[in-house]
Amino acid sequence: AIDQQVSAENFVKTLGVPQMIQHFYMTFAKQVLSIKTKHSGQLAQDEVCIAYERWNTRGLNATGLDAIVAHYNFDTCATPTPSGCAWDFKMKLTFSGNVAVANLDDFPVLVHLTGANFDFTHAQNNGEDIRFMDSDTCPTDGTPLKHEIEKWDKAGTDAIIWVKVPRIDGGSVA
Known part of the structure; x- marks a missing residue:
């Protein structure tokens, strides 16, 4: 298998994945394309903030997309600090x-x-x-x-x- 890094811009254009992608890897082996992507971001509402990472593994063959397997890692993150030192x-x-x-x-x-x-x-x-x-x-x-x-x-x-x-x-x- 050969691992290649390709630009996020081209990847987004071809597969339509969200813009918040950080990095991904493409592996070519026996005419099967396997793509692993890593998405990360923050979900915030009021004082609750959760940082997350989502790993997708996609397998492509001659007929198209075989499967998508998603793996998530969650962690809490610091809530935004009030500007001007305005902690209550x-x-x-x-x-x-x-x-x-x-x-x-x-x-x-x-x-x-x-x-x-x-x-x-x-x-x-x-x-x-x-x-x-x-x-x-x-x-x-x-x-x-x-x-x-x-x-x-x-x-x-x-x-x-x-x-x-x-x-x-x-x-x-x-």
């Missing part, structure tokens, strides 16, 4: 005391939210609208940080979230 609710998180002797890169940091330090009425029931940014200035100037919600109890006002911090400087104090 935000707070700055700092480390207290001497955190580490040496630099810590890509370090998981535990964030424990309680009713005493966080107003749970400003978040969705499962905390999915919580965002962590790495900037000291406006959130739109920073980069979203990856995080994992281990526990979210809105009624009990208790949450445990692990945030992957790009770097904590050794010897730094808050």
